[in-house]
Structure formats: C-alpha cells, structure tokens
Amino acid sequence: MxxxxxxxxxxxxxxxxxxxxxxxALNDVSLEVRSGEFLTLLGPSxxxxxxxxxxxxxxxxxxxxxxxxxxxxxxRTPPHLRDVGMTFQSYALFPHMTVAGNVxxxxxxxxxxxxxxxxxxxxALDTVQLGGFGARRIDQLSGGQRQRVAVARAIVFEPRxxxxxxxxxxxxxxxRDQMQIELRHLHEKLGMTTVYVTHDQREALTMSDRIAxxxxxxxxxxxxxxxxxxxxxxxxxxxxxxxxxxxPVSRQGDTVVFDGTPLMHDSPPPEAASLLLMIRPExxxxxxxxxxxxxxxxxxxxxxxxxxxxxxxxxxxxxxxxQIVLRGAMRGANVTALPAVGEALTLCLAPEDTVLIDGGEx
Amino acid sequence: MEAVRTNEAGLRRDExxxxxxxxxxxxxxxxxxxxxxxxxxxWLFYVSFIGADGTFSLENYExxxxxxxxxxxxxxxxxxxxxxxxxxxxxxxxxxxFIAGLPNRIANLCLITVLLPFWTSLLxxxxxxxxxxxxxxxxxxxxxxxxxxDEPIKMVHNMTGTxxxxxxxxxxxxxxxVYGAMKAIDRDLMKAASNLGASPRRAFWTVFFPLTLxxxxxxxxxxxxxxxGFFVTPAVLGGGKVIMVSMKIVSNIELFVxxxxxxxxxxxLLVSTMVILWIASRFLNLEKMTGGxx
Ligand SMILES: Nc1ncnc2c1ncn2[C@@H]1O[C@H](COP(=O)(O)OP(=O)(O)OP(=O)(O)O)[C@@H](O)[C@H]1O
Ligand SMILES: [Mg+2]
Numbered sequence: 001m002x003x004x005x006x007x008x009x010x011x012x013x014x015x016x017x018x019x020x021x022x023x024x025a026l027n028d029v030s031l032e033v034r035s036g037e038f039l040t041l042l043g044p045s046x047x048x049x050x051x052x053x054x055x056x057x058x059x060x061x062x063x064x065x066x067x068x069x070x071x072x073x074x075x076r077t078p079p080h081l082r083d084v085g086m087t088f089q090s091y092a093l094f095p096h097m098t099v100a101g102n103v104x105x106x107x108x109x110x111x112x113x114x115x116x117x118x119x120x121x122x123x124a125l126d127t128v129q130l131g132g133f134g135a136r137r138i139d140q141l142s143g144g145q146r147q148r149v150a151v152a153r154a155i156v157f158e159p160r161x162x163x164x165x166x167x168x169x170x171x172x173x174x175x176r177d178q179m180q181i182e183l184r185h186l187h188e189k190l191g192m193t194t195v196y197v198t199h200d201q202r203e204a205l206t207m208s209d210r211i212a213x214x215x216x217x218x219x220x221x222x223x224x225x226x227x228x229x230x231x232x233x234x235x236x237x238x239x240x241x242x243x244x245x246x247x248p249v250s251r252q253g254d255t256v257v258f259d260g261t262p263l264m265h266d267s268p269p270p271e272a273a274s275l276l277l278m279i280r281p282e283x284x285x286x287x288x289x290x291x292x293x294x295x296x297x298x299x300x301x302x303x304x305x306x307x308x309x310x311x312x313x314x315x316x317x318x319x320x321x322x323q324i325v326l327r328g329a330m331r332g333a334n335v336t337a338l339p340a341v342g343e344a345l346t347l348c349l350a351p352e353d354t355v356l357i358d359g360g361e362x
Numbered sequence: 363m364e365a366v367r368t369n370e371a372g373l374r375r376d377e378x379x380x381x382x383x384x385x386x387x388x389x390x391x392x393x394x395x396x397x398x399x400x401x402x403x404x405w406l407f408y409v410s411f412i413g414a415d416g417t418f419s420l421e422n423y424e425x426x427x428x429x430x431x432x433x434x435x436x437x438x439x440x441x442x443x444x445x446x447x448x449x450x451x452x453x454x455x456x457x458x459x460f461i462a463g464l465p466n467r468i469a470n471l472c473l474i475t476v477l478l479p480f481w482t483s484l485l486x487x488x489x490x491x492x493x494x495x496x497x498x499x500x501x502x503x504x505x506x507x508x509x510x511x512d513e514p515i516k517m518v519h520n521m522t523g524t525x526x527x528x529x530x531x532x533x534x535x536x537x538x539x540v541y542g543a544m545k546a547i548d549r550d551l552m553k554a555a556s557n558l559g560a561s562p563r564r565a566f567w568t569v570f571f572p573l574t575l576x577x578x579x580x581x582x583x584x585x586x587x588x589x590x591g592f593f594v595t596p597a598v599l600g601g602g603k604v605i606m607v608s609m610k611i612v613s614n615i616e617l618f619v620x621x622x623x624x625x626x627x628x629x630x631l632l633v634s635t636m637v638i639l640w641i642a643s644r645f646l647n648l649e650k651m652t653g654g655x656x
Contacts (some may be wrong), residue, residue: 079557080564082557088550088553094555
C-alpha cells in the first residue's frame with residue numbers, strides 16, 4: 001500500500017441535537033475526538049450511536065450543531081465530499097459487484113491506475129484474511145466474510161477518518177479477537193482518527209484509546225478505558241461497564257459514612273447531593289478471621305456461593321439486607337473449603353478500591 | 363462397515379408424494395395451457411402450410427418474401443414497438459424513480475393513478491385520444507388559443523398519434539416492474555456509494571441503475587412484445603397509415619378470407635418474438651449482472 005503523507009484529523013462535535021418526533025436520538029452532544037485517536041461509542045441499543053455516526057458521515061442531518069474535521073466546518077458538506085471511510089451496520093455491499101469490485105470501488109472513483117487498484121484491493125483483503133476471495137460474488141459469502149469485505153472496503157482508500165458501526169458483531173469469538181488486533185494494528189499503521197461503535201464492553205475496553213458511554217442520546221462519560229472502569233461518573237456508567245453493587249452512603253461533614261461507620265477512601269467524593277459506594281466484585285477481599293486493619297470492613301452473611309472453575313462468586317447480605325457480590329480466586333484455603341451458605345464473614349475493601357460516585361439519576 | 367440407513371424407503375416415498383402433490387396442484391394450469399395454447403398454436407402452424415387448393419404448400423410464406431408490402435408491414439411493426447418501448451423507458455423510468463422516493467402512503471396513491479387507465483376499456487381510451495388530438499380537438503384548440511402554435515397540428519391518423527396512444531397504454535407495464543426493482547434496493551447501498559466518494563450522479567449510474575436493470579429489462583420486454591401484436595390503437599389512431607402485422611392478419615381474414623396467409627403472418631410474428639426473447643436472454647446475462655438470487 002502507498003503510504004499517504006497527510007495527517008489524521010481531529011473531529012469536533014459541538015452541541016449536536018437530532019430529534020425524531022418526540023425521541024431525542026442525539027441530545028446536545030459535544031465530543032472532541034483527538035487526531036489519530038481510536039474512540040469507541042459504547043451504549044445500549046437505541047442510545048444514538050448509529051445516529052451519531054451517521055451525522056459524522058453526513059447521512060443524517062441534525063437539527064442543529066456544529067461538526068469540524070480539523071479546522072473545516074463540515075456539517076453541511078455532502079457525504080461524498082467528506083472523505084471518511086465507514087462500515088455500515090447492514091454491511092451495504094454492492095450485490096452486483098464482486099468482492100474485488102466492491103473493495104476497488106472507492107479507488108476507481110479516485111481514478112487510481114488499474115494495476116495499483118488490483119494490488120491495493122488484494123492487500124486490503126489480506127488484512128481482513130480474505131486473500132483470494134476477490135472474484136467471489138457477494139451472495140457467495142458468509143455473514144462474517146461479508147462483514148470483513150465491508151471493513152476492507154472502508155480502509156482500502158486510507159481515509160483520514162474511519163467510522164465503524166459494529167464491524168465485528170457477526171464474527172465468532174476467535175475470529176473477532178483476531179480482527180480486533182488486526183484493526184488495532186491497522187489503526188497504528190495508518191493512524192486514522194477512528195470512531196468505533198460496539199455493544200461489547202470488552203471489545204471497547206480492549207481496543208479504545210478512549211470510550212464515550214452513550215445513553216438516551218447523551219454522552220454520559222468520555223474517558224480512557226481505565227478511568228471509565230475505575231472512576232465511573234455515575235451509576236449508569238458503573239452499571240454498564242463491568243459488574244458492580246452499590247451501597248447508599250451519606251456525607252457527614254468531611255467524612256462519608258455507611259451505616260454509621262466512617263469510610264476510608266483515597267480519592268475525594270464527587271460534588272453531588274447523593275453518593276453511592278461502588279463495589280466491584282473482584283476488588284472485595286474475603287476475610288474469615290474477622291475485621292482487618294487499614295481497610296473498610298463489612299460484616300456479612302454468605303447467601304449464595306457459586307463455583308466457577310477459576311474463581312468463585314459469593315453473594316453476601318449485610319446487616320441491613322443490602323447485597324454485595326464478591327469474586328474470589330480459587331486459591332489457598334478457598335480450594336479446600338469454600339465459605340458455606342449462612343457463614344458469618346467479613347468483607348474488606350481497601351481505601352483505594354473504595355470508589356464513591358454520583359448517586360443522582362443520570 | 364455398512365452405514366445404517368434407517369427409513370430410507372419411507373423418506374424417498376415422502377419425497378415422491380410431495381412432488382406428486384405439487385404436480386396435482388399445477389395440473390389444471392397445465393391442462394389449460396395445453397388446450398388454449400399448445401393445440402391452437404399447433405393448428406396455426408398447420409394452417410399456415412396449407413395453400414389455396416387445400417394441399418401442403420409454402421405459398422403463404424413465399425408471398426411474404428416476394429411482396430414488398432409485407433416487408434414494410436414488418437418494418438412498421440418493429441419500428442412502432444421499438445419507439446413505444448423507448449418512449450416508455452424515457453417517461454416511465456424517471457416517473458418510477460420519483461414515485462420510489464416518495465413516502466409510502468403517497469407512493470401507493472401514485473401507483474393507483476398509474477394503474478387508473480386499466481379501469482376503462484382500451485377502446486374507450488383510444489377513442490378519447492382521437493377526440494383530444496384531432497384537428498378540431500381539445501389539444502389543438504387550447505394550444506392555438508394559448509398561442510403555442512397558429513395552425514392546427516396533425517396529431518392523429520399518423521405515427522405520432524399511434525405512438526401517443528400506445529405509450530399511454532403501455533406505460534404501466536414498464537413502471538410497475540421498474541418501481542418494484544427500485545423499492546427492493548437497500549437504501550444503505552446508496553449511502554455507502556456516496557460515503558466511498560461517489561457523487562450522486564456517479565452513485566446513481568454505478569449502483570442504483572445497474573440494480574434496476576432486471577426490472578427495466580422485464581418491463582421493456584413486456585412492452586415490446588405486447589406492442590408487436592397490438593391492434594386497436596394503431597388501427598384507430600394510425601388512420602390506415604400505420605399498418606402493423608396484426609392489422610394485416612385481420613384484413614387477410616375479413617377481406618380475403620385467407621386463413622393460410624393470416625396464419626403464416628401469425629407464425630412469423632410468434633417466431634420472431636421468440637427469437638428476440640432468446641437473443642435478449644443470451645446477451646443480457648441478468649443473473650450475473652445483478653448478483654442473482656436476491
Ligand atoms: N429514521 C428514524 N426515524 C425515527 N426514529 C429513529 C430513526 N433512526 C433512529 N431512530 C431512533 O433514534 C434512536 C437512536 O437510534 P440509533 O440507531 O442511533 O441507536 P443505536 O445506538 O445505534 O442502537 P443499536 O445499538 O441497536 O444499533 C432510537 O430510539 C431509534 O428508534
Ligand atoms: Mg446502531
């Protein structure tokens with residue numbers, strides 16, 4: 001492939017709103033995607049991910065707002081002049097062309113010489129592990145193969161901005177893992193600014209530089225995968241990314257109190273009217289010898305114990321009935337005897353794992 | 363080791379029964395085709411080879427080759443059919459495109475109006491054109507009073523009138539399949555084309571148009587073949603100046619009571635239609651053009 005000299009472009013979305021009747025598909029969305037960044041939109045079905053992508057590509061005209069690629073305002077630029085690559089949720093492959101015809105289409109439009117088209121098409125197909133499939137017709141491909149042709153077609157002309165709408169959803173787990181790595185490599189090699197849509201939180205955490213969690217047409221939080229997991233902005237984000245249980249806590253002066261006991265916590269609580277303590281199952285430590293020093297201790301009773309091979313899952317009830325879920329490694333004393341249902345336990349949470357989040361309804 | 367083949371005979375019998383049932387369902391239609399198509403067409407062929415003296419002869423075909431008037435009639439027939447088909451494409455395709463872009467409810471309304479002409483008889487519509495287009499007709503009167511032209515223009519009893527009438531009658535046969543093909547196109551395809559850098563015009567010609575070709579082809583073929591055998595409209599609006607094969611057949615029977623000559627004309631028309639169909643299907647490999655099987 002020829003390497004292009006032009007730089008990747010930052011994307012700047014400002015105050016974009018799109019309504020369909022009473023539905024706010026996008027509700028005053030603002031988003032800065034850095035140049036060369038791999039940004040993922042993650043959110044439940046119907047949250048507005050595709051709509052945002054369609055606004056970026058120019059197929060959906062928002063009610064209002066501004067969109068810039070670099071310094072260029074493009075909100076009113078027609079799609080064919082935006083020069084962004086895109087994979088559609090429905091693949092949108094041309095049924096009257098072969099695989100090579102599909103992948104070569106954007107190159108043909110750009111008047112690339114024939115021999116170079118053939119070479120670049122083959123290289124793009126190799127990238128998606130479909131080398132030698134060029135002569136096939138689209139209806140002779142499986143769903144996953146079609147999806148990969150769509151990816152090849154979107155990257156073959158090396159656009160400076162690449163939009164992908166769940167491009168790996170139809171692949172089996174193994175192929176998906178391979179393609180995730182392949183897409184990451186490709187992104188590092190070509191350096192295009194990428195906006196990626198997925199349902200799959202693990203995929204988002206694996207691939208992204210930053211993740212924007214979307215719900216009801218609004219961006220709930222934009223952060224690196226690590227920050228998103230460790231410091232979710234609110235209950236929705238915490239719930240959506242990973243598992244967690246929440247305990248209501250209250251502020252008393254400078255301290256945060258749960259059930260009358262002050263909590264030790266490393267990071268300051270957010271400025272919010274109501275607070276929640278977020279507990280990730282894998283961060284809770286089980287103590288069978290009573291409270292420990294330097295951590296927050298919760299007295300609890302085991303209500304359910306599930307053996308899961310490499311780990312075990314333990315549901316425990318606190319004195320006030322609140323449930324905490326704990327995931328423990330199958331190691332040491334746990335291998336010989338897992339806690340029994342009804343056993344009195346102490347659950348320990350280190351101050352750095354004591355995360356307080358905004359408890360207001362987002 | 364021999365594989366165990368359980369229920370083999372029973373399964374094969376089920377398959378047979380299924381086929382038999384399908385054949386049973388089809389048998390009335392097959393019988394009907396046999397009675398109203400195969401037998402009469404065979405009879406047609408037979409009669410065409412019977413001379414005036416009642417014995418086998420090729421005179422009906424020889425006459426067609428010898429007389430210039432026959433060549434002219436065939437030429438007119440194909441000319442009218444080609445022109446009508448061409449005009450139907452020129453008018454019908456953009457119209458179908460327009461309707462396909464409308465919201466569903468309005469599009470359905472439009473389709474009903476396209477079909478409206480079918481609600482009245484062919485003859486009535488043809489005579490209506492005669493009234494509208496004649497020298498002292500509505501179109502000439504209005505055009506003159508609006509100052510579009512000064513002298514009445516001759517629009518009937520010639521090729522123009524014939525074509526106007528034929529196109530009007532044939533248009534729905536073209537629009538419906540083309541519209542169907544257009545509606546079946548996934549909207550994301552056009553989006554993908556423009557996303558990949560195609561201007562709207564380029565996207566139309568490289569993606570949309572090729573995908574409507576099967577519909578356009580089917581519609582055109584239908585119009586063309588219907589035109590080849592058309593009688594009423596050219597007879598009324600052509601005013602004796604546009605003579606098509608069908609009209610010659612009628613005059614052969616009504617004027618000269620020459621069934622042999624009429625049958626021979628019918629045979630030639632039938633055979634040439636079949637040849638056209640065959641050539642069309644050979645040259646336009648539709649299967650390949652559209653990706654087939656959708
Ligand atoms: N053309 C449309 N007309 C009316 N409502 C629409 C239209 N397109 C989208 N919507 C609505 O806008 C909201 C956002 O839709 P969108 O397709 O962006 O969701 P999504 O996040 O991509 O969902 P998924 O993960 O299921 O693909 C949904 O409530 C949807 O019903
Ligand atoms: Mg979507």
